Amino acid sequence: MSEFLQFLLTGITTGAIYGLIALGFNVLYNATDLINFAQGEFVMLGGLGFYTLGVVLGWPLGLSFAAAVAAVSLLGLLLERVALRPVKKPEPLPLIIITVGASIFLRGVAMRLWGKDPYSVPGLTASAEPVKVFGAAVMPQSLWIVGIVVAFMVGLHLFGKRTLTGKAMEACAIHRNAAWILGIPSDRMVLLAFAFSAGLGAVGGVIIAPITMCSYDMGTMLGLKGFCAAMLGGLGSHWGAAVGGVLLGVLESLAVGYFSSGIKDAVAFLVLLGILFVRPAGLLGASAVKRF
Amino acid sequence: MERKARPWMCWMAAAAVALGFVAGPKAGFGAEPYKVGGIFSITGSSSFLGDPEKKSLEMAVDEINAQGGIDGRPVEAVIYDTEGDPTKAVLAVNKLISKDNVLAIIGPSLTPTTLAVMPVVERVQVPLISCAAGIQIVEPVKPYVFKTAQSDVLAVATIYKHMQKHGIKKIGILTVTNAFGVSGRDQLVKQAPDYGIRIVKEEAYGANDTDMTAQLTKIKGENPDAVVCWGTNPGPAVVAKNMRQLGLTLPLYQSHGVASPKFIELAGEAAEGIRLPTGKILVADLLPDTDPQKAVLKKYIADYTQRYGGGVSGFGGYAYDAMHMLAKALKGTGGDKAKIRDNLEKISNHVGISGVFTMTPQDHNGLGPEAFVMVEIRNGTWKLLD
Numbered sequence: 001m002s003e004f005l006q007f008l009l010t011g012i013t014t015g016a017i018y019g020l021i022a023l024g025f026n027v028l029y030n031a032t033d034l035i036n037f038a039q040g041e042f043v044m045l046g047g048l049g050f051y052t053l054g055v056v057l058g059w060p061l062g063l064s065f066a067a068a069v070a071a072v073s074l075l076g077l078l079l080e081r082v083a084l085r086p087v088k089k090p091e092p093l094p095l096i097i098i099t100v101g102a103s104i105f106l107r108g109v110a111m112r113l114w115g116k117d118p119y120s121v122p123g124l125t126a127s128a129e130p131v132k133v134f135g136a137a138v139m140p141q142s143l144w145i146v147g148i149v150v151a152f153m154v155g156l157h158l159f160g161k162r163t164l165t166g167k168a169m170e171a172c173a174i175h176r177n178a179a180w181i182l183g184i185p186s187d188r189m190v191l192l193a194f195a196f197s198a199g200l201g202a203v204g205g206v207i208i209a210p211i212t213m214c215s216y217d218m219g220t221m222l223g224l225k226g227f228c229a230a231m232l233g234g235l236g237s238h239w240g241a242a243v244g245g246v247l248l249g250v251l252e253s254l255a256v257g258y259f260s261s262g263i264k265d266a267v268a269f270l271v272l273l274g275i276l277f278v279r280p281a282g283l284l285g286a287s288a289v290k291r292f
Numbered sequence: 293m294e295r296k297a298r299p300w301m302c303w304m305a306a307a308a309v310a311l312g313f314v315a316g317p318k319a320g321f322g323a324e325p326y327k328v329g330g331i332f333s334i335t336g337s338s339s340f341l342g343d344p345e346k347k348s349l350e351m352a353v354d355e356i357n358a359q360g361g362i363d364g365r366p367v368e369a370v371i372y373d374t375e376g377d378p379t380k381a382v383l384a385v386n387k388l389i390s391k392d393n394v395l396a397i398i399g400p401s402l403t404p405t406t407l408a409v410m411p412v413v414e415r416v417q418v419p420l421i422s423c424a425a426g427i428q429i430v431e432p433v434k435p436y437v438f439k440t441a442q443s444d445v446l447a448v449a450t451i452y453k454h455m456q457k458h459g460i461k462k463i464g465i466l467t468v469t470n471a472f473g474v475s476g477r478d479q480l481v482k483q484a485p486d487y488g489i490r491i492v493k494e495e496a497y498g499a500n501d502t503d504m505t506a507q508l509t510k511i512k513g514e515n516p517d518a519v520v521c522w523g524t525n526p527g528p529a530v531v532a533k534n535m536r537q538l539g540l541t542l543p544l545y546q547s548h549g550v551a552s553p554k555f556i557e558l559a560g561e562a563a564e565g566i567r568l569p570t571g572k573i574l575v576a577d578l579l580p581d582t583d584p585q586k587a588v589l590k591k592y593i594a595d596y597t598q599r600y601g602g603g604v605s606g607f608g609g610y611a612y613d614a615m616h617m618l619a620k621a622l623k624g625t626g627g628d629k630a631k632i633r634d635n636l637e638k639i640s641n642h643v644g645i646s647g648v649f650t651m652t653p654q655d656h657n658g659l660g661p662e663a664f665v666m667v668e669i670r671n672g673t674w675k676l677l678d
């Protein structure tokens with residue numbers, strides 16, 4: 001029983017990260033119909049940025065956290081302004097390919113800046129002692145991860161439902177032209193979405209780095225897993241992202257625990273295929289998806 | 293007929309011009325250089341191997357040229373990056389052979405990349421000195437394939453000997469699912485009965501996995517005396533951390549694949565008490581003066597540190613040894629690849645970084661168990677175990 005619990009808790013931790021990355025995909029997808037394949041690279045930059053500020057420069061951890069996330073958000077803005085906005089025919093396919101290019105570019109730059117070695121990053125709490133939950137051991141950092149992810153989920157939900165800006169963003173997501181006619185500055189909303197999604201990625205990078213260590217090439221797989229989670233939960237649905245992420249994490253962990261560690265990564269993509277065949281809109285997605 | 297010939301003439305003229313450019317600047321040494329190929333995983337996740345190997349190869353080439361080259365001819369290294377990708381390694385080897393016309397190739401850095409290029413060099417009969425650890429590279433022996441890295445056979449034997457001495461009988465093993473881990477796993481399973489050791493749980497993890505608590509939980513359930521983890525960074529550091537997390541206080545043995553200061557940095561506090569087999573370079577200062585390798589090691593460490601500002605590891609030594617042995621083998625051959633191969637097989641008592649090499653037609657690695665020592669990580673540094 002404690003074995004099962006250990007697998008479950010491990011799965012929830014990784015799943016929460018997948019969920020957070022999926023959330024980043026969603027925020028952007030809602031506002032722009034765009035899948036940003038550089039999302040994983042924002043995660044990597046968040047982690048490495050946090051390492052540079054917190055470990056190399058010795059800033060307080062809270063400050064480094066905020067600064068790393070802010071810097072990556074700015075980078076998200078920059079990506080939109082420099083690489084995506086000037087595109088003459090902003091159709092989804094060319095834009096998506098540009099994001100793929102951006103991801104390769106960012107990875108290359110990160111390799112030049114940080115080198116190819118992985119780095120170790122301290123946890124948000126100094127204690128490295130695991131917490132015992134019914135016989136299963138959990139790192140304090142895992143609790144941080146789950147807590148922070150839940151906080152962001154709730155925050156994003158409240159932002160969308162309770163604030164004017166949030167509502168304006170949702171309006172843009174529902175129908176950009178209609179929102180624009182009603183006087184919502186849809187351009188600015190798109191920018192905001194970019195900053196948000198990059199920031200969310202960076203948060204993921206900062207909180208996962210103490211557990212997985214961070215290196216310039218960590219983003220690719222995390223980005224893909226986050227994408228799987230987003231598809232699983234239903235692209236565009238915030239709660240779907242959370243459910244998809246946790247489900248994926250737990251499935252992976254159980255697969256390792258009860259079958260073989262070799263099939264871990266296969267699980268994510270099998271699940272993705274399954275969902276695309278059976279329920280293309282995802283578990284919590286709107287059933288009629290008509291985009292593009 | 294005449295019409296067809298013309299484009300060829302054009303190409304030949306272009307080639308002649310190009311050759312002129314290539315050959316031009318090298319005229320300084322007087323004689324045409326011996327070209328040696330190098331293929332390493334200079335970037336990518338195994339850059340910790342390829343990067344020092346590339347640097348060490350360049351250093352060895354400069355050393356040889358500073359002493360007047362080989363038979364009055366300088367050595368020139370042509371180095372390509374495989375990024376740890378077998379496909380790219382094969383492409384690089386083809387390029388080295390057909391375009392650069394190298395006499396021999398040093399590398400690749402990894403077992404999978406080496407296995408991928410072996411059929412190619414065997415077919416065209418170009419000597420290859422691999423820098424990878426896997427035993428499959430030299431067992432069974434292929435005429436043109438050699439290697440300088442210590443085999444995992446010796447590493448496993450060193451670990452098991454230490455376990456036997458300390459009464460460890462039941463172990464759980466956790467190996468990475470790539471060629472390095474699979475080869476290590478095979479040796480762990482194969483040699484265990486020889487030392488009276490029983491493997492009670494066998495688990496694996498993926499090279500990019502970020503959490504191994506599930507596997508360790510299963511190992512924990514079998515109550516072993518010790519855990520052996522076989523992989524290269526960063527996986528083993530995660531394993532060390534996860535063991536702390538689960539409160540597993542069993543002795544943890546790692547492979548020589550993580551024998552670098554980077555591992556201590558990555559695993560942090562969790563590295564304390566970990567035991568691993570390593571080449572002698574890590575503990576060069578602790579070796580007794582009677583050790584034949586001590587002087588060679590100290591010179592290599594000093595030169596490498598001076599040239600590259602630190603970051604010495606045993607990995608660079610694989611390429612360094614390969615180049616120096618190749619230089620010995622090149623002597624008097626005039627660039628005949630078959631003769632180079634024959635000479636490589638005759639090398640004996642070559643004191644290198646990874647050990648003292650004595651090649652034979654049956655042994656294309658040439659190292660004995662004394663190439664390894666057991667170390668333990670204490671207070672963030674290595675301590676020699678007896």
